[in-house]
Amino acid sequence: MKKIISVFLLIMLLGTLLTACGSKTTDEPQTAEEAVTIEGLTEPIAEQPVLLTSVGQSADVEMVKTMLTKSDIDLTMKTTATEADLTDVKTLVLAVGGSSKGLGAAGIDADQELERVSALIDKADEAGITIIAVHIGGEARRGELSDKFIGPSFAKADYAIVVAAGDKDGMMSKLASESKMPMDLVDTMADVMSPLKAAFK
Template identity: 30%
Template sequence: MKKIILRTVIVLLMGSLAFLLNGNLLVSQDLPKADLPVLTTSAGQSPDVTTLNIVCEEAGIMYDYCDVPDVQMISAGVGLGGAESEQGFHVEMHTDLEQYPQGTGYQTIMFAIGASLKGMGASGLTVDDEVNRLKEIIKYCKENNISIIGIHVGGISKRGAPGSDNERMISAVAPYADLLIVTKDSNKDGRFTDISADNQIPLREIDYALSLVPLLKEIFN
């Protein structure tokens, strides 16, 4: 009986050690680099995409932004095919056009993950619409070698029970990302760590959203 208990304890300890090492390895992996031009967008229409845009400006990263781009707009490259803001649809063009003229294909798309029913409602989207839109964009990115960076800085307020709006947005983007950046309070339950481990995606945990500034500088050189 003693042997059985001892073996069980050893197996559990080894398992825990392997899990911890695995998690640490993923968190401390070398930071992948990303290329410009970059498009920022929202997965779930929460205001966190505003944070991402402002952080990009602080980091000196010139970007294009659209809250609800579709595949056709993304495939038009820098300038999003001349798309213009209107009620429930917002675009901003900050890409350096001398370096990346209009129509240059995007190399990276950064998704600010977080659901807001108010935000989706303002854009005339249901949760299903948003998930389907994201799936199409991600499929296009994969087919065209566009890097995907998934960012979750909304903390607990942008998490929820399994199947909730926030978790559906995470499921739609995070497993397909090339890099995940999340705040520690966004990953309290270890969901991003699990996604990272299951899909071999580098994960970088940060203490605060403000830490995105130096991190993005590093990623985009």
């Protein structure tokens, strides 16, 4: 009887050890490739005057305009801005978010919008103009259409502000981490105004 109890206890002990080893494997830290680290902006980088444009033709651009206006930022808004509109501009602000309705109203499709935006960003980058990408629409501005515009907008941006609900999959955090671009995540659209205003000298 004692031998049976001893064997039973030994089996139980081995089972506990195996379970512990298995759980240890799942709790291992992320590898360097998996880890995503982002840092917020630490000092102002932008100057006036500002050109504000839409990337995707959503109504979010109007909200960004309101935030800049309330912050007493000198700006011109042109939803379909091109390289020709960059004259005397110090900062280009991109309101990122796709809208099929907005694209239709502008008489363009997603590919034409991407072409416009890519040329605009490339020219601004060449001219040394500060580029700020703002994604304020949260989950409502994610999906196949909007996601087309995020990569190009973040590729050469100097700073990004993102409402956290729109980055649940970590797409924008990963892009910022890879390019070592400062990015601030905020809880709500109303919280965007503070870091946006602080980005200006």
